[in-house]
Amino acid sequence: MWPVIICDHCNLDVFMKKVLLISANMMKKPYPVYPLGLDYVAGSLRSRYETKILDMNEFPSLDALGERIRQFAPDYIGLSIRNIDNTDTINSRGYLSDYQDLVAAIRKNSQAILILGGSGYTIFPVEFLQALGADYGIAGEGEKISTLLSALDNQTDPHVRGRVTAAIPGIVTGQTSQVAYQVWDGGMHRAFDSDAPHVKYYQSYGGMLNLQTKRGCPFRCSYCTYPHIEGGRMRFFDPEEIAGEARRLQSAGAKYIFITDSAFNASYEHSLQVARAFQKARISIPWGGFFAPTVPPADYFQKLAEAGLSHVEFGTESMCNTMLANLRKPFVCADVFKAHESARDAGLFIAHYFLLGGPGETPETLQETLNGVDQLDRAVFFFFCGIRIYPHTALYDTALCEGQISASQNLLEPVFYRSPFISDVEIMGKVEAHAAGRLNWLVGAGESKATRILPRLYDRGHTGPLWEHLI
Secondary structure: OOOEEEOOOOOOEEEOOEEEEEEOOOOOOOOOOOOHHHHHHHHHHOOOOEEEEEEHHHOOOHHHHHHHHHHHOOOEEEEEOOOOEOOOOOOOOEOHHHHHHHHHHHHHHOOOEEEEEOHHHHHOHHHHHHHHOOOEEEOOOHHHHHHHHHHHHHOOOHHHHHHHHHOOOOEEOOOOOOOOOOOOOOOOOOOOOOOOHHHHHHHHOOOEEEEOOEEOOOOOOOOOOHHHHHOOOOEEOOHHHHHHHHHHHHHOOOOEEEEOOOOHHHOHHHHHHHHHHHHHOOOOOOEEEEEOOOOOOOOHHHHHHHOOEEEEEEEEEOOOHHHHHHOOOOOOHHHHHHHHHHHHHOOOEEEEEEEEOOOOOOHHHHHHHHHHHHOOOOOEEEEEEOEEOOOOOHHHHHHHHOOOOOOOOOOOOOOEEOOOOOOHHHHHHHHHHHHOOOOOEEEOOOHHHHHHHHHHHHHOOOOOOOHHHHO
8 A cells, every 4th residue: 555645735645655775785794784874865765755675685585575576566766785796806706797686686576766876886886877777876875865866756757857867966877977976965864763674684693783973084095985985074973863873773682883984983082972972871782893093092992992892993904014105094003003002901802904915015015014913912803815996096096007907997897906016826825824724814805714603603692793702
């Protein structure tokens, strides 16, 4: 049945249109990631449309998804693409063919207008639209869908509608060749439904739900797409509102909260305000997020630990100052040691992520990194050999100048930067030899160890990211 709204002004029955939002991400290694972005998309539409979220992790098959699509009978379908590939240079796998199968299943079961979006989509908006044959795409933040749907609802003439939608910044059509990127400057409101089936999935598998405390990243790391997706200016959510959302997640049964900011401590002041708000709201479940290993204020990690922080994931990338400069990181090795010691002394679980094989990587710089890692105690280390090349990054420009890629090349299928001075195979061999079987050194995507250990811990009822069990 179509829901009916009684219009007080004209006494006419107005039928509310339906929007189905689908999260396409099915990656579960090292743990499944809750589709937070779709909550914000739903929040931008809730007062005007009947909105439902489906998560591909819920469905055993595309046929099961198709049945749910037919039952809901949407007017619009938004498909969120988060992951382009597995970012593993040794065992590389792209997901385009999976998305093509998914779109085919959607088209088979619905005549709704299909709109693409998501962080992965934003990196390759024209390429994805062409490869998947969708009707529209949204490059950038998903709240723009409210503007797009207003244009579609108000114009029935397809020629006029095409001109109107093409004029909206970030909207991609089949005729788009250049995308006009613009940061969303409207309201950002999350619609979280604790009774939704996809929420139940994440509650039962690790118990991890997500929060965002700000958008935008002020750093300019050479390989990173965050500034392109969210902009370079930080836009902060009110700490009290964040704590209130954390409280709702906790009441809904979350066992752990992961903060999805590019770097939670990009603003030490705001992150401390969030921690104080968590304490005031009596958040009792543990939480964690990504951090830049910059020098923290005195007792910073201790204060966060008192507010419930349990896991710190540092985007360290290298323990060689030359390579850190080449990657345009906002810190040096001495800062990494200070940040690590501060987090360790606060009793936190620590992980460091490394990106090896970037511009200027040599056997000597690699050895310097390995020697530095040996000095970081009581932590887990994730090593990725080779760096994925994305457009709109400094690494893309470097690869272009070096002739590793061409300006006309489609990078939708995985393409990795290769150091002229050391191969990815040599890098992996040296890291594995240096690791000498240590369980807390995960090389590549760490899939073999993660696949072997983490699912068994989840099956036994453990919650959270669980990599701390590898320390």
